[in-house]
Every structure is written in structure tokens, then in C-alpha cells.
Amino acid sequence: MLIRRGHDMKESEVTDESFYWNRRDFIGTAAASALAAMAPLGPWLVRNGQDDKLTPYDSVTSYNNFYEFGTGKDDPERNAHTLQTRPWTVAVEGEVSKPKVFDIDEILKSFPSEERIYRLRCVEAWSMVIPWLGLPLASLLNVVEPTSRARFVEFVTLHDPEQMPGQRRNVLPWPYVEGLRLDEAMHPLTLLATGLYGKTLPNQNGAPIRLVVPWKYGFKSIKSIVRIRLVGHQPRTTWNAALPHEYGFYANVNPAVDHPRWSQKRERRIGKIRKQDTLPFNGYAEEVASLYAGMDLSRYY
């Protein structure tokens, strides 16, 4: 389940990196023993647990959808080294009283880093459990003071085909744009991630700063953000613009609403063989379902 820690957590309280690496060794050993124990395959395959064990670091950083570096799952890890994450600024602008261009190091220094362990459910029906480091998006938005005209938030990824070779092909309209309703953006679960597994965010995972909205399909969690704009109208988001019948603006994880071409009822947790049931709002219904009270979720998919 979700683990949240206080906003006033000290740097020293964040899980030490060596712990993670030890943990990985442990997972490796555990995996080896599990393989050895696979001889009586039957019961092991039948088990369909919802235990939320962390997805190994290697999987989180080698199996990515980040079309700016290629459409293959292994392309981002191979190609993202060309991304320059310093210097890096994030402009927060639009319907705000105090627009501001933040330097990434300023963000890292002035907002305490929190650890959040979230499930990530891809629209392609696979999922992971990832320990992120970051700051609530609300903390950043509060600094710029959204005006009463702000109803939505638009996020934009870097557009530079030199650094992002995938942008040389128009497989999607570049730059990648995503959006949230203001109340979704201000929700305490919504995170701006700057790291994972206690480390700096790897380039292939959206360095230096990305969005994480755990109750929505992964494509909403836009990577390598350079601009955040508060606006009065619903932003034109990338996947929604490319294939409107398949990818909606809301994109809340919902086992009851299938993708037109495949089922969303179940998902394969990376590292497991058997698929497991997908939960409404990816298991965060208690926290977020009220945001959509009265909305027809099969229409606003």
C-alpha cells in the first residue's frame, strides 16, 4: 500500500541508498530461491496475490515507455544518455499571481524530499511498484499562487531532437503535453518526482523532474518537464490528441472501462507470471474517487 511520510522528514531519515542495494541483493537471492522452489509449479502459478513488493531497480530503469528516446521498451535506457539535465529550469506560468522560472537545483534545495511508494499502472496492462522521491505538486503550485481563473494545469516536456532523438520522427506530435484538472493537481498524492530508490532520477525515467499521478494510467505522468502552465481550459494532451477514442484526458485506472483494443480488467505486475486484477483508481479509490463524484467514467475515460 501507499506509504506516506511527513513533510518535515529530514534528509537522514530517507531510506539510505545502500539499504536499497542490499535489498536488491536480497531480491536477487530471493528470486534464485524462488526459481529453485518452482519445481512444484502448480500452486505457485495459481497464487494471484496483490502484495505490493517493490519492482526491482533494474526493471524500473530498463523497461520504459519514453517515446522521445524510441518506441521500444529498451530504447530509453539505451538512448537517454544524450539528455542534458543541467542546467535545467521549470517555468511555472499562466494564471498565477507570481509566475516563476525555477532552477532544478533550487527546487531540490527548497522543497524537502519525500519518499512515496506508489503503484504504476501502464495503459498497456502492466504495472510496477516504485519508491519515488519528490515533492507534492501542490507545494510548488502554492508558491506561484494560482488565480481564480486557473482551472487546469498543463505540463510540457523538453522539445529538443538533438537531445531526444525520438523526436526526429513524428510518431507523436511533439512536444509531449499532459494535463490535470486543478483539483487533481493539488491532490496530496500528486507528486513531482526527482528520484527513485533513494537516488537521482535516471534519464530514462524522466530526469530531472517528472509527474507521478498514481491513480491514472502511466502516460499521464509526463517526464522531463520544462513548463507548467495554469490555464482556464482543458489542455490538449498528446495521446488524447493522437488517438482520441483510445486515450482520454482523465485516463483514470479503471478495470470497468476497456481500452477499445484490449481489456483493462487485469494487469501483469512486472516480475510476476500470473496476471492480477486491476483495481479502480489503481487502488487509490479511497483517496481520489470523490474527485469524480457524479461523473460518468465510461464517458470521461
Place this chain on the structure above:
Amino acid sequence: MNRYRLTRWVVRPAVTIASLIPIAWLLWDTVVGNLSANPIEDITHRTGTWGLAVLLATLSVTPLVRVTGWSHLIKLRRPLGLSAFFYLSLHFATYLALDQFFSISGIFNDVVKRPYLTVGFTSFCILVPLALTSTNKMVKRLGGKRWARLHRLVYVAAAGGVLHFLWLVKIDKREPIIYASILVLLLVLRLGRRRRRLPG
């Protein structure tokens, strides 16, 4: 060495072995851990694309014979066709066992509801009788003409396979378009030939 013996003892065994390299490669990657974090997806995709590729290679044998005038090459059709069927059986078995866990209702719902699965499943079903009637004995039993008519269904299966691939890709259709283009080229060669044979 004459052409017959060259085909029989060198070309055919070499092509048969070559058509099995991808499965050896996949087994190797599986054993040494070269697959991605989602190995079931890798196995599904690789058996599927190789099955389709080898199927298209099977269909290109007849035009190749025509272009080269080397009639013995027709002997390549059977091993290639069976190799394609082998990959596609693995592809289907992966779906059956590792995706649906032998859930008959799950498979039924999936195949009925998802057009890319309907067409993929149908194409695989079409290939089953073709594989079963691939022996010399069966050719004799059916009679050459009837056998040839039955085996023309391979074009339907190949077209279904290409459509299955086109429909399942999320947005980057480069790879299935390559397969579709090759199939269209093969069909044009085939139909062009037939038209010329008609009395004018």
C-alpha cells in the same frame, strides 16, 4: 554437384537450420536472462514476428523459383511452412498458457471481443489443416489440384497475420507496415501471373 543434389543436400538443410536460429536465440536469451523485465511479452512478440516472417519467406519461394528458373527450390516451401507453423504454435501456446492461464472463458471472450485476436486466432486455425496435410502422403490422398486449392489459404492466413500485427501496435506502425508491404508485393506477383495465364 547438380542443382537437384545441391538443393536437397545443401540449400534445403541450410534454410531449415537458418529458420530455426531465432528459436535457438530466444532460448539462449531466456536461459541467460537477456529478456526484458517483461519476458512473457518478449516471448510473445518474438515468436509472433518470426512466425510471420518465416510465413512470408514461405510465400516468396514460388516467385523465387520463377525468377531464378531453379525449380528444385520449390522443395524449400515445406520446411519453411512448417517452421512458420512451429513459431506460430509457440506464439499461440504462450498466449494460451502464460497470458490466459488456460482460461477457456477468458480466451473465448478475448477472441470474440478483440478484432486483432479474432483475426489472429482465425489465421492460426487456418494454418492447422495446412500443416496436417503437408506430407507427401496427404498430397497424394487429396490429389494435387485439391491440395493446391486448400493450400492457397496460406495467403488468407498471412493477410490475417499482418492485420493482427497492424491492429495490435499502439501507434508506431513501421514494423507491421514492412510486413504488409512484402505481403502486398507477393500478392501482386501472384495475381499478375494468374491474369497473364487467362485466355485473352
